[in-house]
Amino acid sequence: MTKLTRDLVDPVLVAAFEGWNDAGEAASLAVEHLAREWDAQELCSMAPDDYYDFQVTRPRLTVVDGQVGPVEWPTTRVRVARMPGGRDVVLVTGPEPNMRWRSYAADLLSIARELGVRRAVLLGSLLADAPHTRPIPVTGMASPRELGAEMGLDATTYSGPTGVVGVVHEAFSAAGTEAVSLWAAIPHYVAQPPCPKATLALLAWVEDFLDVKVPLGSLPDDAVSWEAGVNDLTAEDEDIASYVRGLEEAKDTAELPEASGDAIAREFERYLRRRDDD
Secondary structure, X not given: OOOOOOOOOOXXXXXXXXXXXXXXXXXXXXXXXXXXXXXXXXXXXXXXXXXXXXXXXXXXXXXXXXXXXXXXXXXXXXXXXXXXXXXXXXXXXXXXXXXXXXXXXXXXHHHHHHHOOOEEEEEEEEEEOOOOOOOOOXXXXXXXXXXXXXXOOEEOOOOOOOOXXXXXXXXXXXXXXXXXXXXXXXXXXHOOOOOHHHHHHHHHHHHHHHOOOOOOOOHHHHHHHHHHHHHHHHHOOHHHHHHHHHHHHHHHHHHHHHOOOHHXXXXXXXXXXXXXHO
């Protein structure tokens, strides 16, 4: 691993994995946004031969002016950035590995331990029956459970097949490192990436778990444009428009009991924090 020129200050890890865990690319784009806004420094990458089947996750070839450039191999990148306030963040991105998941999770845990990471925030996104006109739902799990309850995270009730996010979460938790998995629900009828509204939803929770303000850049405007574009598409098909209205009614009915409770309080706290920072 590349030697840093400085010691890390109370680092937290934020990771996202492309593929099965990344509907609409909302999770991976969230981490890339953080890397760009905080000017992340490349630290290391994990050996691709150990974890990728190159017939499934193929390397990329670039040709410029008739000349073949270096082959870009699928790999997991580890970068480090300094957040506002002086704390460090370790950013992990890459395609979901094709094999040896347990060894992969163990290697990632080893890197995190060497860097002094005590909390990992793992991001994912999935396709769901969610209307694009409402706030993007974010559910997840935390280890220990009190960590999620303290932040008001809606605990997932899912049991079933998992991606590498679940495997990494379990590995970190079993080793005594705090682990949080956050999943944004992407409307399945507009699954084509990107989905900036879902990326924004994930970043709002990253702010909470990192206790830091995340610069959002053009994401809010992109989210508004995305929703307007989906509105135009659904308006062209009455069947889809009717389906969306049904999703809206179901969503609004389900959330009536908490409309004046913790959800609004949490959003108001975020508003106050941003106002104070500005």
